[in-house]
Amino acid sequence: MDGFKGKAAVVGFALSPFSRDSRKTELRLSCEVIRDALDDAGLLVTDVDGLVKHADDASDEHAVSSSMGMENLTFFGEVKWGAAPCAMLLRAAMGVASGAARCVVVYRAVNGASRLRMTPSMKTSGQMSTSDLLQWTFHSPFGLTTEAGRVAMTVRRYMHDSGARSEQLGWVPVVCREHGACNPGGAYHGKPIRLEDYLASDLVVDPLRRLDCSEASDGAAAFVVTTPEVARDLRQKPVCILGAAQSMVRDTEMLAGYYRRDPARLPEVRDVGAKLFRTAGVSAGEIRVAQLDDAYGPLVPIQLEELGFCRQGEGASFCEGGSRIRRNGAIALNTSGGSLGEGHLCGMNLVAEAVRQIRGTSTNQVNTAELSLVVTGAGGPAAGLLLAAL
């Protein structure tokens, strides 16, 4: 891990608008957002020699490369699962630091709202891999057919173990929407919610409420990663990848750590945080801003505990009232709004906001942000990045 500490930088990024219906193919969204990210960096399509895509995306590397007129790609491949946003940047940093590539583009484009993806029917019998079968054939026949249901199982146990109450957990979506309300680029600009709205929102799968669950958007994101030497001469303030980490532990399942000793913990997030802080030589107390995986709000307090921002079992009370997780709080959480308050783009926008915090361009800029943390993949294999000025 220390092998590429400081050896790669994010020099450009772009996000498409968040929408309910992009009316564009995912390949077109990919090409447009990559073009915009390269413009942001001040680089040309012909500078790109690496591509990192998501395994679930429809836009293959060769399709993007051919559509955009890229030449001489020397590094490409896929990254999977919910941790991918950070893990894709890790892959790009590895490519750049090892010399396998000089300029790697990470991209993801998903028509998540207009075209249903990851429906329960996809996970019923017939088309599954044997690894899927390990989990699904023991869940779906009992009606546990959705991601939200699997997350709710962890959340129920967390509430039991820690004494966390809905009135506390609700502050995560409330603060995310507050932050998102000041973000003109997000889907919830000018649309904050109050705790009462949260408590009045429907129980989808008890204990998860509608407002605990981020709603899929159509959209795309791309990042440009290159060497520090190249980064210094480009258009934007370069953002150094100080650390990048992935974690999978004994009995990691997809959003369902049911079979491990403690089903209410997120040990992958704990390990990612520990590794990032160790690599960078910092402690949790030195971090002022973090973008955590808020696809499901109640997993945020557990992540705050695992990362060491508060003690185990105190995540929900830490969030209560919102003051500790707002922009000026002890740890500014999901300052663009995150998945709950900016839009659900499979966590890609969390990485974008982590970059903005180092550039100094967030709509909820944390003035003291010298280190910017982002974690994706809570509840399964996890990944994280620690960013700083170059």
Add this chain to the structure above:
Amino acid sequence: MSVDYDAGHPIPAPTVHPDNQGFWDGVMRQELVIQRCGSCGAWAHPPRPMCPECRSPKREWSRAKGKGTVVSFVTYRQSVHPGFKVPYSVVLVELEEGVRLVSNLQGVKPEEIRIGMPVEAVFERINEEVVLPKFRKVD
């Protein structure tokens, strides 16, 4: 019944394959059979092709006592599959043998389910093809 099913919409059936066949064969006989390592004796669920404790490929099947406790539970209040009428609950049960199973509870209303509740295995025929291992409260 543990879940109110809509017979017009078949529920996702278990997919039986060589790694998990012993479990589902047991269920058809109305026996709760859990995978065990033929070398070190460690129980495993969900079934796996190798023992995570000792790496032995010798997989065996052993009848569990069927006694356990509720470790967690959720209640679907909004329908996500037409075969399952809402509300219905899904429980995570830890068996005395130490492994955990996802299942449903018979005869207990969602608001009466408690973590730590002692339960025992029962078998429920869902349709002509499918039998599922369920649990009921033990007093």
